[in-house]
Amino acid sequence: xxxxxxxxxxxxxxxxxxxxxxxxxxxxxxxxxxxxxxxxxxxxxxxxxxxxxxxxxxxxxxxxxxxxxxxxxxxxxxxxxxxxxxxxxxxxxxxxxxxxxxxxxxxxxxxxxxxxxxxxxxxxxxxxxxxxxxxxxxxxxxxxxxxxx
Numbered sequence: 001x002x003x004x005x006x007x008x009x010x011x012x013x014x015x016x017x018x019x020x021x022x023x024x025x026x027x028x029x030x031x032x033x034x035x036x037x038x039x040x041x042x043x044x045x046x047x048x049x050x051x052x053x054x055x056x057x058x059x060x061x062x063x064x065x066x067x068x069x070x071x072x073x074x075x076x077x078x079x080x081x082x083x084x085x086x087x088x089x090x091x092x093x094x095x096x097x098x099x100x101x102x103x104x105x106x107x108x109x110x111x112x113x114x115x116x117x118x119x120x121x122x123x124x125x126x127x128x129x130x131x132x133x134x135x136x137x138x139x140x141x142x143x144x145x146x147x148x149x
Contacts, residue, residue, distance in 0.1 A: 003142040010143070014095045022089050029063035031076045038080060048079035100140055102147055107135035 026033040035045050046056035059076055062068040070086065077084040092098050111132045139147055 003144070006143055007141065010095050010099065017087070017089065018094065020087055020089070022087065029060055031063050032060045034080045034082060040080070045076070045079050049075050099143060099147070100136070103136040103139035104132065106139055106147055107132045110135055
């Protein structure tokens with residue numbers, strides 16, 4: 001995949017993620033929150049899934065302990081007449097922000113040794129921040145796997 005298409009993919013996914021409204025998991029877990037909101041007992045949910053009541057209670061506990069599988073979450077969601085939505089939500093607000101932050105870090109790593117050796121030779125490389133920004137811009141426009149090394 002060319003860099004142009006990689007960047008287009010990044011933009012499209014970012015645009016999609018920006019429209020997703022995500023909130024944090026309730027402290028007791030989604031299964032329990034939805035089940036109790038519907039007025040459904042653990043026994044009733046277990047019957048809808050086709051498992052023992054103890055297993056259904058364990059599903060809720062496993063969710064709060066981050067020990068549940070996607071398959072189990074999907075089954076519970078279906079039993080509650082819901083669908084499971086699975087997504088990664090960027091901490092920095094967007095994937096572009098993550099790439100930009102990493103590109104700046106990488107650019108600083110590139111500029112610092114050159115700047116240091118030029119200073120030792122009493123030569124001026126120009127504005128360090130400007131050079132760093134230029135390199136970061138290039139890394140953002142042409143992302144490569146090496147960005148993450």
